[in-house]
Amino acid sequence: MTRTVSPELAAAALHGVLRHGRGPLAPSAGTVRALLAEGAPVPEGLHRELLGALYSCGPAAVLDAARRLFERPRDARLRTLLCAADVADLLARASLAEPWLHAGHRTSTLLRPGRLTVEHLPYLGRRPAVAETVFVCALHAAGVGAVVDGPVRVTLLGAASTALPADAPWRPGGAPEIHGWRLEWSDRPAPTAAPTPGPRAGRALVDAARARFARKPAAAWRVAALAGELAVAPRSLQRAFARAGTSFQAELAAVRLDVAGHLIRRTRLPLAEIAAAAGFTDHPHLTRRFRAHHGCTPTEFRHRGPAAERRAPQSG
Known part of the structure; x- marks a missing residue:
């Protein structure tokens, strides 16, 4: 063949x-x-x-x-x-x-x-x-x-x-x-993240969950399915999110915004395609979430350059 x-x-x-x-x-x-x-x-x-x-x-x-x-x-x-x-x-x-x-x-x-x-x-x-x-x-x-x-x-x-x-x-x-x-290349070290509350084991499990989300951001994620991939009980996973001061939905939303931001800055893909690839319902959904998180639209973010990738405080 x-x-x-x-x-x-x-x-x-x-x-x-x-x-x-x-x-x-x-x-x-x-x-x-x-x-x-x-x-x-x-x-x-x-x-x-x-x-x-x-x-x-x-x-x-x-x-x-x-x-x-x-x-x-x-x-x-x-x-x-x-x-x-x-x-x-x-x-x-x-x-x-x-x-x-x-x-x-x-x-x-x-x-x-x-x-x-x-x-x-x-x-x-x-x-x-x-x-x-x-x-x-x-x-x-x-x-x-x-x-x-x-x-x-x-x-x-x-x-x-x-x-x-x-x-x-x-x-x-x-x-x-x-x-x-x-x-x-010029190796600029990433800014040190603020310490996250909660036991180290809980944070490690949240990081593993984020890695799964990043590989398939458009998947219809559910707590039970994610727990199965991580070989833990669903309740244990939810407790790990809580101990780390976050939640399943908050981390999934954050990863999808990160993925969308990377694709907006690093490609010329139409925003509708980026929305679908990152797990948003449509272009308007991406725009709403992006404006709430970054304080600007995806188009403005694309034109602003690397400085626009600094994360803004998450709105309620």
């Missing part, structure tokens, strides 16, 4: 080729465009050919294609990545989506404050081509950039983790062998 790639992944690469390519359209680009128009799957081999065409368009095309993937995400896996609280959370979420993000290869990561080192590894004996490595590097840079909300410096790595010149893959005479890359 022929393996295929996500239509969104192929569409992002196609966008870069169509926007930055010069001369006749590459055969792979034309075939992929026809398949996407029909809603048909894109074979993995054809996607590799398309990445080769994208690579030949230069670094600006590769970066543009990667950013495109995160601007209007339709797939729930991408939306989940963009809701990550920090880079560590992003990597945890991305580990579940790696077979979707990488066609026939895998990565190994090492995270340090303000730095992520990625090793690009073969899978089932096939070493990634330079075009594939450069594209996956751009995807990591775009994803990290969206989460840290700032510039990310990229360094390609050769054998023994030696740094390669930025233009090395596009120099005449053949591309070097690329084994991975290093991403660096």
Whole structure:
């Protein structure tokens, strides 16, 4: 059975080729465009050919294609990545989506404050081509950039983790062998949260509940179903919320607002789609809750920039 790639992944690469390519359209680009128009799957081999065409368009095309993937995400896996609280959370979420993000290869990561080192590894004996490595590097840079909300410096790595010149893959005479890359950014520590009343065990259970909500914010959550996922009795879960000074409904509402805020700031998705993805009934419902919480509409929040993500006091 022929393996295929996500239509969104192929569409992002196609966008870069169509926007930055010069001369006749590459055969792979034309075939992929026809398949996407029909809603048909894109074979993995054809996607590799398309990445080769994208690579030949230069670094600006590769970066543009990667950013495109995160601007209007339709797939729930991408939306989940963009809701990550920090880079560590992003990597945890991305580990579940790696077979979707990488066609026939895998990565190994090492995270340090303000730095992520990625090793690009073969899978089932096939070493990634330079075009594939450069594209996956751009995807990591775009994803990290969206989460840290700032510039990310990229360094390609050769054998023994030696740094390669930025233009090395596009120099005449053949591309070097690329084994991975290093991403660096300004690591601003998150503000320390005020201590929450209640036993530590209760807070840990509430945090576990919030993590479940964040993975499926649009689900029709009920106390009994959540308790089952956390392997506790419903009454024990409700007592944990009470000891932490909160409630099931308050935490679910807070997580849905957080998810909506991340998607508003980090994507160009229409607000109606964001409302549905975050678990709100419709766009007006999202606007009402957003105005009560942040003191502004979702549209105003999107235009204000990172400072608007500071949480306002919850209204009654």
